[in-house]
Amino acid sequence: MAENTITDRDNVFFEAGIKLGALYHQFTGSPVSLRTVESLETAIAQSISVQPCVEKITVSIDRDMVRSKLNDEFGYCELEGRMLNVQIDAKYGSVMAHVSMEFNKELDYPLMKIDKIY
Amino acid sequence: MAENTITDRDNVFFEAGIKLGALYHQFTGSPVSLRTVESLETAIAQSISVQPCVEKITVSIDRDMVRSKLNDEFGYCELEGRMLNVQIDAKYGSVMAHVSMEFNKELDYPLMKIDKIY
């Protein structure tokens, strides 16, 4: 196969990236408290699960970070990218990949990365 | 009281408006299907409920509109403002108000409006 032919492998990573970018920019900024964090996790996972190529998705929001960011006066904060731990299995054709987003302390950045292909 | 003094009544409408604008622009665009619509309703209502001045909020998404917008190929659609029916009781000081957002067919517009003060 020619090197410049687009493969299922190329597409599975492209599609997986789309999902992480979509999730991040759709839902960060949502008002959240410790009381409401679970419903937000559920809705985010279910929302992204309807999109093409998503085999499985889990979303977890770091309660400790939420707690530390709660405004003293108002008792809530906003969902930030660094609070999110997202694990996605994506499939395109016969190719399956696992990608994730998790806060990387060293980089001080909510890092999206490819974990494996199988 | 001078006419240009800002009152609790002024503030309750200001705060209620903030909530409707926030809700709309935070959550429209979310991928949704008939299977996931309930978790999205719950998360939206809970998310906005943590903000200042919100006494009560109910959010309902029109299933018929979701059904009619589902993409034939991919089986999902995006949450649109016109799909939302939102009812909010807001309170500021001693003043309580009810505001809502609901699709207005005549205007072809997801209309936000003040319903009453009490």
Added chain:
Amino acid sequence: MAENTITDRDNVFFEAGIKLGALYHQFTGSPVSLRTVESLETAIAQSISVQPCVEKITVSIDRDMVRSKLNDEFGYCELEGRMLNVQIDAKYGSVMAHVSMEFNKELDYPLMKIDKIY
């Protein structure tokens, strides 16, 4: 006039609140650097200016906050509510009001407030 009749004054604050809530939740989270901050200010102001009741809007993003939030590795950050200074003149019927959003250090909160009516 009965106290529970909804007035232009009520509506001008409701509409002004909608705009601030919309602006905040539409645009925070946008990737931004010192090179691109001006185009984002312009687009935010112009976008909200098309909505009903907006007579005038100015949007300014705090360059010092952007600079201090730039990621060391990647050289950009996200627009946060606390970076925004927004001034809006809203009009409903014969009533004009000025509202604003500005970071309040004491509350550690991007405070939206009514400034005056005239």
Added chain:
Amino acid sequence: MAENTITDRDNVFFEAGIKLGALYHQFTGSPVSLRTVESLETAIAQSISVQPCVEKITVSIDRDMVRSKLNDEFGYCELEGRMLNVQIDAKYGSVMAHVSMEFNKELDYPLMKIDKIY
């Protein structure tokens, strides 16, 4: 090289996908009119250009679709995914790829796709 080793090619498509997903869910929903459409195009392109791996990006919004969606009463509409034509050159290590988003009439869907690798 083992088939399950993650390559620059894998990463360039993953990163390109992230950008398209981010752009879509950050900016759709923005109020827009024919007067303000250009500033929104500029801001979207500049905003995404600051993210990792973006070599070049162009964003164009379909004026005819905007015109056809303008609300009769209020004279504006919201940015929809189908209005967007986005072209991105992404680079990871030594690999460069071109991806795009464009409305696909047949699918009635704003299709994101890989165009080529070089």
